[in-house]
Amino acid sequence: xxxxxxxxxxxxxxxxxxxxxxxxxxxxGEFVVLVGPSGCGKSTLLRxxxxxxxxxxxxxxxxxxxxxxxxxxxxxxxxxxxxxxLYPHMTVAQNMGFSLQLRGGxxxxxxxxxxxxxxxxxxxxxxxxxxxxxxxxxxxxVAMGRAIVRNPQVFLFDEPLSNLDAKLRxxxxxxxxxxxxxxxxxxxxxxxxxxxxxxxxxxxxxxxDGFLEQVGTPLSLYDRPANVFVAGFIGSPGMNLLSGRYAxxxxxxxxxxxxxxxxxxxxxxxxxxxYGIRPEHxxxxxxxxxxxxxxxxxxxGAETHVIGRVAGQRVIxxxxxxxxxxxxxxxxxxxxxxxxxxxxxxxxHRIN
Amino acid sequence: MMMSAIESRxxxxxxxxxxxxxxxxxxxxxxxGAVLLLCVVWFTPVLSLFVTTFxxxxxxxxxxxxxxxxxxxxxxxxxxxxxxxxxxxxxxxxSIVLTIPTVLGTVLFSAIGAFALAxxxxxxxxxxxxxxxGFQVLPPQLVLVPMLKFFLALGxxxxxxxxxxxxxxxxxxxxxxxxxxxFASIPSDLVEAARIDGASEPxxxxxxxxxxxxAVLASLAILQFMIAWNHLLxxxxxxxxxxxxxxxxxxxxxxxxNAGGLNTLTAxxxxxxxxxxxxxxxxxxxxxxxxxxxxxxG
Amino acid sequence: MSSQILQLFxxxxxxxxxxxxxxxxxxxxxxxxxxxxxxxxxxxxxxxxVLALVGLVIAxxxxxxxxxxxxxxxxxxxxxxxxFVWAFGTAMRPVLFNNVLWIVVFPLLTAMLALxxxxxxxxxxxxxxxxxxxxxxxxxxxVAGAVIWKMMYTYAPPLQPQTGTLxxxxxxxxxxxxxxxxxxxxxxxxxxxxVAVWMSIGVSTLxxxxxxxxxPRELVEAAKIDGAGEWAVFRFVTLPSLWPTILVVLTxxxxxxxxxxxxxxxxxxxxxxxxxxxxxxxxxxxxRQNLGTASAIAVLLLILxxxxxxxxxxxxxxxxGE
Numbered sequence: 001x002x003x004x005x006x007x008x009x010x011x012x013x014x015x016x017x018x019x020x021x022x023x024x025x026x027x028x029g030e031f032v033v034l035v036g037p038s039g040c041g042k043s044t045l046l047r048x049x050x051x052x053x054x055x056x057x058x059x060x061x062x063x064x065x066x067x068x069x070x071x072x073x074x075x076x077x078x079x080x081x082x083x084x085x086l087y088p089h090m091t092v093a094q095n096m097g098f099s100l101q102l103r104g105g106x107x108x109x110x111x112x113x114x115x116x117x118x119x120x121x122x123x124x125x126x127x128x129x130x131x132x133x134x135x136x137x138x139x140x141x142v143a144m145g146r147a148i149v150r151n152p153q154v155f156l157f158d159e160p161l162s163n164l165d166a167k168l169r170x171x172x173x174x175x176x177x178x179x180x181x182x183x184x185x186x187x188x189x190x191x192x193x194x195x196x197x198x199x200x201x202x203x204x205x206x207x208x209d210g211f212l213e214q215v216g217t218p219l220s221l222y223d224r225p226a227n228v229f230v231a232g233f234i235g236s237p238g239m240n241l242l243s244g245r246y247a248x249x250x251x252x253x254x255x256x257x258x259x260x261x262x263x264x265x266x267x268x269x270x271x272x273x274x275y276g277i278r279p280e281h282x283x284x285x286x287x288x289x290x291x292x293x294x295x296x297x298x299x300x301g302a303e304t305h306v307i308g309r310v311a312g313q314r315v316i317x318x319x320x321x322x323x324x325x326x327x328x329x330x331x332x333x334x335x336x337x338x339x340x341x342x343x344x345x346x347x348x349h350r351i352n
Numbered sequence: 353m354m355m356s357a358i359e360s361r362x363x364x365x366x367x368x369x370x371x372x373x374x375x376x377x378x379x380x381x382x383x384x385g386a387v388l389l390l391c392v393v394w395f396t397p398v399l400s401l402f403v404t405t406f407x408x409x410x411x412x413x414x415x416x417x418x419x420x421x422x423x424x425x426x427x428x429x430x431x432x433x434x435x436x437x438x439x440x441x442x443x444x445x446x447s448i449v450l451t452i453p454t455v456l457g458t459v460l461f462s463a464i465g466a467f468a469l470a471x472x473x474x475x476x477x478x479x480x481x482x483x484x485x486g487f488q489v490l491p492p493q494l495v496l497v498p499m500l501k502f503f504l505a506l507g508x509x510x511x512x513x514x515x516x517x518x519x520x521x522x523x524x525x526x527x528x529x530x531x532x533x534x535f536a537s538i539p540s541d542l543v544e545a546a547r548i549d550g551a552s553e554p555x556x557x558x559x560x561x562x563x564x565x566x567a568v569l570a571s572l573a574i575l576q577f578m579i580a581w582n583h584l585l586x587x588x589x590x591x592x593x594x595x596x597x598x599x600x601x602x603x604x605x606x607x608x609x610n611a612g613g614l615n616t617l618t619a620x621x622x623x624x625x626x627x628x629x630x631x632x633x634x635x636x637x638x639x640x641x642x643x644x645x646x647x648x649x650g
Numbered sequence: 651m652s653s654q655i656l657q658l659f660x661x662x663x664x665x666x667x668x669x670x671x672x673x674x675x676x677x678x679x680x681x682x683x684x685x686x687x688x689x690x691x692x693x694x695x696x697x698x699x700v701l702a703l704v705g706l707v708i709a710x711x712x713x714x715x716x717x718x719x720x721x722x723x724x725x726x727x728x729x730x731x732x733x734f735v736w737a738f739g740t741a742m743r744p745v746l747f748n749n750v751l752w753i754v755v756f757p758l759l760t761a762m763l764a765l766x767x768x769x770x771x772x773x774x775x776x777x778x779x780x781x782x783x784x785x786x787x788x789x790x791x792x793v794a795g796a797v798i799w800k801m802m803y804t805y806a807p808p809l810q811p812q813t814g815t816l817x818x819x820x821x822x823x824x825x826x827x828x829x830x831x832x833x834x835x836x837x838x839x840x841x842x843x844x845v846a847v848w849m850s851i852g853v854s855t856l857x858x859x860x861x862x863x864x865x866p867r868e869l870v871e872a873a874k875i876d877g878a879g880e881w882a883v884f885r886f887v888t889l890p891s892l893w894p895t896i897l898v899v900l901t902x903x904x905x906x907x908x909x910x911x912x913x914x915x916x917x918x919x920x921x922x923x924x925x926x927x928x929x930x931x932x933x934x935x936x937x938r939q940n941l942g943t944a945s946a947i948a949v950l951l952l953i954l955x956x957x958x959x960x961x962x963x964x965x966x967x968x969x970x971g972e
Contacts, residue, residue, distance in 0.1 A: 050544075050548060051548075051685075052544050052547070052548075054685070054686065069684050069685055069686075070685075071547070071685055072544075072547050072548045073547065073548060073549070073550035073551075077548065078548065079544075079545065079548050081541045081544070081545060082541070083539055083541045084541075085539065085541035085542045085544065085545035086545075087542065087545075087546070087560060088564060089563040089564060098546070098549050098551075099548075099549035099550050102549060102550040102551055102555065103550055146545075146549075150549075383770060383773060383774065384774065386766075386770055387770050387771065387774055387780055390767060390770070390780070390783075390784070391780050391783040391784075394783050394784055394786070394787065394848065394851075395783050395786065396815065397787075397798045397799065397801075397802055397815075397848070398786055398787070398798070400798065400801060400802065400815055401794075401797070401798045401801070404801065412813065413813070414811060414813075415811060415813060416811075416812065416813045416814070416815060416818050417801075417813075417815070418815075418818075445654050445655075446654060448658070449654045449655070449657055449658040449661070452658065452661070452662065453658065453661030453662055453664075453665045456661075456662065456665055456666065457661075457665035457666075457668070457669065460665070460666055460669040461669055461699055461700055461703055462700075464669060464673065464696055464699055464700060465696075465697060465699075465700035467696060468693050468696035468697045468700075469697075472689070472692060472693040472696070473689075473693075474690065474693040474694070477693070480697065480701075481966075482963050482966065482967065483704075484704075485962050485963050485966050486959045486960075486962065486963050487704060487708050488962070489905050489955055489958055489959050489962060490708060490712070490952070490955065490959070491905075491908055491909045491928075491948070491951040491952065491955055492909065493909065493911075493928055493931050493947070493948045493951055494708075494711055494712060494715050494948045494949075494951065494952055495707055495708060495711035495712075495715075496711075496931075496935065496944075496948070497711070497714070497715060497718055497935065497941055497944055497945050497948065498710060498711035498714035498715055498718070499707065499711055500935075501714075501725075501941075502706075502710075511657060512654075512657050512661065513657075513661075516661055516665065517703070517706070517707060518707050520665075520703060520707070521703050521704055521706065521707020521708055522707060522708070524700060524703060524704060525704060525708070528700065552677065553677055553692060553696075554673065554674060554677055578788075578789060581791070582790065582791035582792065582793075582794075583791075584791065584792065584793050584911070584912040584915070585911050585912070585928075585932070589935075589936075596654070599791075600791045600793045600794075600912075603791075603793050603794065603797060604793045604796075604912070604915065604916050607793070607796070607797050607800065607916050608915075608916065608919060614801070617797060618797070618801070621793075621794045621797045621798070624790075624791060624793070624794055625789065625790040625791070625794045628789040628790060628791075629786060629789050629790070631789065632785055632786070632788070632789035633782060633786075636782065636785070639785070640856055643853050643856050643857065644856065644857065644860050
């Protein structure tokens with residue numbers, strides 16, 4: 001087990017820089033999720049940690065060693081691929097034992113290790129099967145088993161659940177999390193799915209276009225997104241972002257004034273701001289609230305999503321109540337002033 | 353105008369059944385007839401060879417081979433004569449000695465080259481690959497004179513070594529082309545997983561790439577077997593028609609000199625084709641895949 | 651005999667040894683280098699056996715043949731273009747003419763027959779069996795094919811029993827004189843070409859069959875709904891879709907007709923006006939022992955083949971990525 005430190009990591013492909021100096025510190029035993037839209041560089045970063053991509057600039061430390069020049073096999077890492085990358089011509093047991101076999105382990109010892117890992121993942125009955133005879137979820141578990149058998153310092157996961165159906169994904173999410181608690185190893189996990197990030201991570205690293213946007217615990221990212229991108233990316237449905245003007249403890253949006261409990265840091269009366277409020281922080285408020293013109297009502301059973309407009313700007317609300325309002329009607333809503341996020345429209349940084 | 357178009361369209365299905373059903377049946381009969389004819393024309397020469405091998409010299413000089421269906425008096429003497437007197441038995445051994453190492457080498461060299469070209473990135477990769485594409489269609493006559501001088505200088509003519517090397521060299525560009533597409537389609541995740549598992553490059557080649565490529569390697573092997581087994585020119589030049597001559601050379605010299613007579617020649621010829629015939633029928637799948645994989649696609 | 655067996659074992663050991671003689675030591679040698687150095691050296695280590703083999707068997711002879719084509723019979727003195735003047739001279743003219751005949755007739759005939767076969771076979775249920783019949787000749791050597799067809803073409807003077815299949819049918823059906831297929835100069839080249847067609851149609855049919863099966867069914871159905879009959883479907887859907895495949899067949903067979911040797915060597919050995927370039931080269935080399943003219947013929951073959959070589963390269967290049 002080991003910490004992983006990324007120091008000013010850069011990656012250049014054919015004269016195009018795709019990763020622009022990323023610094024991340026991952027503590028020993030931490031579960032870190034790299035998340036971002038596709039093309040943000042999260043997979044490239046992971047592959048650089050694995051040693052599958054050259055590092056154009058910067059340093060990667062695993063434990064106390066700089067691994068920049070080390071080949072993947074010497075880095076003491078294991079990786080679970082999106083496609084699982086199981087060797088089709090080997091049985092489950094052979095797949096899982098391959099790395100030990102290459103290290104020259106004795107046969108009975110390899111067998112013992114494989115069986116131990118198989119037990120953890122409930123794969124004992126499948127050891128003599130070939131990958132093509134397994135279901136998607138089983139293949140996924142074999143891929144994890146192959147990683148476990150190595151007993152690496154760091155586990156790397158590259159979108160391991162995206163080839164599974166929605167139900168199985170939830171199950172496997174739990175299994176990976178449980179595995180982490182059991183093994184206590186450092187794990188770095190790449191996904192584009194913010195739900196996976198929120199539910200699994202000790203620490204989330206949000207990336208966009210090769211830049212780090214924010215690093216923090218899931219709840220700190222949810223509660224205090226550092227910028228408009230993170231605000232919109234974390235949480236589902238995404239945060240409502242309305243443009244308005246700050247004045248005297250309120251943000252004016254059109255002719256509606258919404259109260260704010262926290263003043264913007266560089267407060268100047270009349271400055272332009274982006275007013276952010278999460279859909280789940282809107283509340284129904286009898287009369288005298290803010291009028292929301294309803295456009296679409298989507299009942300999900302547990303809650304109701306209402307899409308509409310406030311002062312002409314698009315707003316989504318999520319309510320526990322069942323709402324029968326019809327499109328075109330008004331809904332009177334209120335926003336909790338303590339849960340409002342303010343951003344600068346130019347820099348898009350948080351200002352409260 | 354409009355009206356008539358609609359009318360005629362409506363009229364068609366009504367008028368169709370009686371004429372088109374009959375026309376359709378005639379067409380089916382014509383189709384089956386044509387296919388049958390094609391098969392008969394293509395098979396008759398093979399059959400004529402086979403039948404003649406069992407006919408005696410005197411029968412053959414008086415009547416055509418089809419007479420055997422009227423009067424069946426099979427003899428085995430042609431085979432005995434071919435094998436023991438016409439040197440065909442020895443030539444079978446020579447053909448095997450010529451072909452097996454050639455096939456093995458072609459598959460190995462092609463696989464190595466295709467592995468480098470398909471799975472590694474480097475400057476000049478595309479140039480090397482295109483050179484292989486170009487070399488595939490080079491006329492083999494081009495290599496004869498310099499190769500003959502080269503192997504004469506080394507004193508290796510009269511051994512199988514020049515033939516192995518030349519046959520390999522002539523087919524390897526094609527082999528690389530054939531394997532390249534398959535190797536390139538192996539998911540890179542698999543290779544990377546092996547790399548993380550600690551596999552060295554030779555190990556990835558032997559334990560991941562080769563085991564996954566069984567079918568396409570078999571295709572290349574069967575194609576090269578046919579090529580090497582059936583070539584005449586190269587062994588004719590480098591082995592001569594003496595004690596090292598393979599079947600093609602031996603049969604060609606029997607045919608040209610007319611030594612031993614027609615029926616011995618047919619027996620010799622049949623012996624020379626029986627192995628490739630069995631292979632192409634039993635391993636047709638691999639043969640077809642090789643032919644299709646190697647055709648420069650449009 | 652034991653010497654052959656010895657050579658077989660030698661080959662089975664030496665050939666793989668040659669293949670890995672550089673790679674395995676090379677991999678060991680670069681193990682200590684940085685990853686970057688390794689990945690820049692590794693491709694060339696792995697390519698070295700192939701480059702050595704192809705360099706020796708193809709690249710070097712290519713250059714050497716061109717050089718030799720400008721030298722005299724023993725390869726010791728420069729003679730300028732004399733060998734090429736000879737190659738286009740009166741002695742070679744009928745030979746070149748025969749090859750032109752081969753290059754035109756053989757690919758066209760093969761492609762047409764193979765295309766008909768592919769389309770017909772696509773419509774019958776016993777396609778696999780029928781296809782096997784067409785492939786059988788492909789498995790044989792051209793030598794064997796030549797022997798078989800020498801029998802098929804056997805000629806006996808009139809009134810004697812015709813033991814050749816073709817003449818037996820011909821005399822029985824038409825009642826006319828038997829034909830000396832391989833001697834009669836007006837048809838013997840075609841008789842030889844047909845042997846090559848018989849032997850090559852299997853592969854061409856396979857390639858075209860794959861093409862036929864690749865035509866989307868919807869395309870044919872749409873054409874039929876648009877009112878196209880069998881012929882129109884063929885003319886406007888099948889043929890245009892197959893064009894690239896037909897081109898592959900035509901070029902492959904054109905290259906083959908440049909190189910054709912075995913059939914002519916066995917059946918007529920170039921007599922009765924059937925000589926072709928490759929046979930001429932063989933006789934220049936071994937009968938007249940003239941390295942210069944033999945090389946000039948080889949270079950001539952190269953020049954004739956080069957359009958196809960460049961076409962293939964261009965084709966592969968445009969397929970993207972490569």
